[in-house]
Amino acid sequence: MRETTLKQIAETLGISITTVSKALKNYPDVSASTKKAVVELAEKLNYTPNTFAVNLRTRESKTIGLIIPEVVHHFFSNVINGIIAEAEKNGYLVIILQSNESIELEKKQVEHLLNKRVDGIILSLSNESNDDNHIKEIIKRGIPFVQFDKIAKLINSSKVIINDQKAAFEATEHLIKKGCKKIAHIRGPVNPQNAIDRFLGYKKALEKYNIPFDYNLVYTCKDVVFEEGIEFAKQITQQHPDVDGVFIITDLVAVGFIAYCNENNIKIPEKIKVIGFSNWFMSKVITPKLSTVDQPSFEMGVKSFDLLLEEMNARKEQKPFYPKTIELGTSIIERESSK
Amino acid sequence: MRETTLKQIAETLGISITTVSKALKNYPDVSASTKKAVVELAEKLNYTPNTFAVNLRTRESKTIGLIIPEVVHHFFSNVINGIIAEAEKNGYLVIILQSNESIELEKKQVEHLLNKRVDGIILSLSNESNDDNHIKEIIKRGIPFVQFDKIAKLINSSKVIINDQKAAFEATEHLIKKGCKKIAHIRGPVNPQNAIDRFLGYKKALEKYNIPFDYNLVYTCKDVVFEEGIEFAKQITQQHPDVDGVFIITDLVAVGFIAYCNENNIKIPEKIKVIGFSNWFMSKVITPKLSTVDQPSFEMGVKSFDLLLEEMNARKEQKPFYPKTIELGTSIIERESSK
DNA sequence: CTATTTACCGAAAACGTTTTCGATAATTTC
């Protein structure tokens, strides 16, 4: 028992496949009576067009690909949410792939999606990524493409980002205004643009307020995980007992930092003030509640899809498309850890 | 500039499309020399088969659909992770859709996937689901189908679950063994099977240890969110100040419960012991650390896909397939909140 | 040297849809 096809409907009605197809798509050159007959029979037989055939014929699948470093990540799952919601609203489905923060896997996933012939690709770079060739391949093949969050700056594609440098500046400034005199920074890995930018923002804030910058106060994460927060908290408090403020690349690590301090009776915010980044859900449930930088993750997903859609539509209509960059706003959320 | 096709290769090589296709698929009836020529040219022209055409011809897309209530959920994102990983290992891609805990949307998403003609569907029911018709439709159409976590018990499909009743029994027993005499339960919504089972496990544990069951000590979540934890903590501590233990449907709500107690100076575990469910990441970063029931979420994803794959393969080979149910083990994780 | 096997190749159908371009019949216009 196969699925119903146009042919079956045509044969039982004694008309041509062409007419059936046209009737269902409401072409003007089909009489009202046959239209009615076709639609009714289609309804009765539960006809739905064979997507595979439609894809082949129309050269599009109404499916896009999304590559992110990790699904299990509060920020990314929020972005996914935004992308899926917006995609669905516009009749698109989303295939999700992970790079697991590995450049090799990321390349493989891009290859996957190109072979699959998705209508467009949205991507956030892995921390390892320091090579552009797979990205260039997407552009070369003319596949609509949007980057978000962790981007390759030099690639000429649409982008949805926040101003990491500005946000980091404000976070650091926040600590300074709360009275911190010696501020450490736990930064992200060396490659990702946003880790670099946040570091620069931190540095600029120190400069503005005439606080000497000291490289020994900068600690670099490798995997950006909870455990690194614990480890660096230990190092910082032992090596620099006079540090009174820390700006940390992301909340997950900041939560590790706080966990260590809690266990070792180092008072936050009295002894050290802490501010994280990204406003993870857990930030408001730990003790003390973590101050952080709010990043509009859901909206980032929505905007990313919107830009992709614009490009896909332009492509279909053979119109030129000029990549756009959307910069979303951030805001400091003050909680107990920096009071 | 179109993508390379078999036809192009055939024409430049002066051979037939058939031979090119066979050469690339390593058929035995193609000479080594032409095989070599074809493969080399294909390589040079960056040939990849047109998925749309392959799908149409082979009647499969190597794509499966996944419907879950929420992506932004530690448990589900872990399951997604498992499914995507296992799917990819076996050459399948995954389209993800959310039901947002709405039965209407869930039905729509099922419809979506059926129209899209995915090779199989994996689903976890929304909390609202109390109607089977869309599920039955999947079965009726003969699409390979697996349910996990929140399942429709009566549907004859493969399932991957935990023994919620047993796990809840053990969680409650854990509290009893820690000395609790009056134990409240914050349960999930009325429909989902796992909320029912966990409630039954709680009740059974009380019975076994001769603790009278009191309906007034059972509180029912509607949305299963953080805020409900806060609200019920307030109600429980005010209405029943002698309650000394609480078993809570899931960690997210338990964290809310703890947050309220922390703010109102109600000591955990001294005054009230708390145990949650699912071992969310945040459970080990809050203060006090939350005892919980560990649920193998990643593995749940892997097993779900494995069962789906079995069914998809059986279907392709026209062999009969008998749905299986896999029950995964859980374990009590004792942390500070129940010490 | 004929008969049979083996090696290699290709024509053609099929998957199900969309769309172009004629064709016919019915209707209107003058």
Add this chain to the structure above:
DNA sequence: GAAATTATCGAAAACGTTTTCGGTAAATAG
């Protein structure tokens, strides 16, 4: 009543692949 217009339909090509089934030429067997 002939000419032009309109309404309605369908043949056929195309999208790119896979696979069946024959066919020819070369190699082997007797």
